[in-house]
Amino acid sequence: MDTKITLTKALDMLKKKECSSTELVQSFINHATAKRHLNCFITETFENALSEAAEADKRIASGSFLPLDGVPIANKDLYCTKGVQTTAGSRILKNFIPPYESTVSGNLKKAGAISLGKLNMDEFAMGSANLNSAYGPVINPWRPTSDSKKDLVPGGSSGGSAASVAAGLCLGATASDTGGSIRQPAAFCGVTGIKPTYGLCSRWGMVAFASSLDQAGPMAHTVSDCAYLLQYMAGYDEKDATSLNVKIPDYAANLKPEAKGLRVGVPKEYLQGLNEEGQALLQKGIDWLRAAGAEIVDISLKMTSAALPTYYIIAPAEASANLARYDGIRYGARVDGATLDELYQNTRHDGFGAEVKRRIMIGTYVLSAGYYDAYYTRAQKVKKLISHDFDNAFEKVDVILTPTTPGAAFGLHDKNDDPVAMYLNDIYTVTVNLAELPGISVPVGLSGEGLPLGLQLIGPKLSEQRLFNVGLMLEQAAQFPHFNAV
């Protein structure tokens, strides 16, 4: 079977018995095996997937179809999966086999989805190019037209999730977004990804990076596919104190292209420094929405320039606290030493990569007694001001349109060693995490080099349905070649 299909189409085929889950899963396993050089998977669970497919086929034959029954997906390797190694892209968690299942991956399993394995990612979700994984980089399945041999990065930190969907190795993937890690790789790989409102998906069993910003979300080819996945990933969980106790709408059933009568804000701060290609893409989005009956409103989000510095205080601060638990005693790898302190030092020295160590040092510094107020408390205040910016904007508009990234995917072997230049990749996405809002990236065009580019829609809290509907409108207008890299 061809893996050039959407999740929505596969569900329909399974329901109509046009194929079996076993056939479907086997085809994706074959394709994933053929494309191992992309390095998307850290752990493959193909045999287990085939036995789950056999179970799904029995259910389907007996007429009791679960909502995502029999479709092959895969999980970012920071979702704890019972009995299956979970590394978060780090050496320090090599051979860590959780005795429990994260709520999100468990929810998808309960809905009948079948996991093919654990997807590569930047170590502890810190990165924008998947170059920080202890298990090697992921290769973007797209190639520039001027050099068909050049390997590109898939974006990060959910690089394995984005590349595996784009390459047709699975029909959808879980991902996570702390400052852009769903939307930025989705844009680089030409897939759709949504970061929901903070608290919509449970963080229980997700390896923590920066707890006040981390949010789970899906990636898949289309808006409709993401709507199906999010519906079953989301939901209240008493095991997560920040979980929102709200009813999850039937996103897929309520999905319809929407723009007429909507006020769409375009923030002027996001236009500054945008290159010509980015401007042209944004203009296309504006034209499509206007032609479909939306009103375009110029808005200002004046705190935008403070977003990255704020993020790079809050995220490392929370990371340094969260990562204190990796001490060689409780989880994963251990490197012995003559004393207990030496054991801690040796384990953390060998277990963590350079970017993680950099963040732990920054985080420890901004939380230290003399600097806490000057940095951490101040950053929390600026975070509030960023939220107020959006609150004010949403009095005038229903949704905000921006580019997802400043440009297309860059080369795997380009000069990528400047951390600050890397941090700039998230300039259009971090504000959304700081304000706890939902944001979706929809692939809508190709660069001069034939590489995917995405547009981002941002909405008020819990406006996921609106984002899906406006996103669908953009998707239909853009006619993006979803299967070019399969």
Ligand code: GLN
């Ligand atoms: N690229 C950002 C970082 O390195 C965001 C990562 C994320 O969203 N997990 O922190």
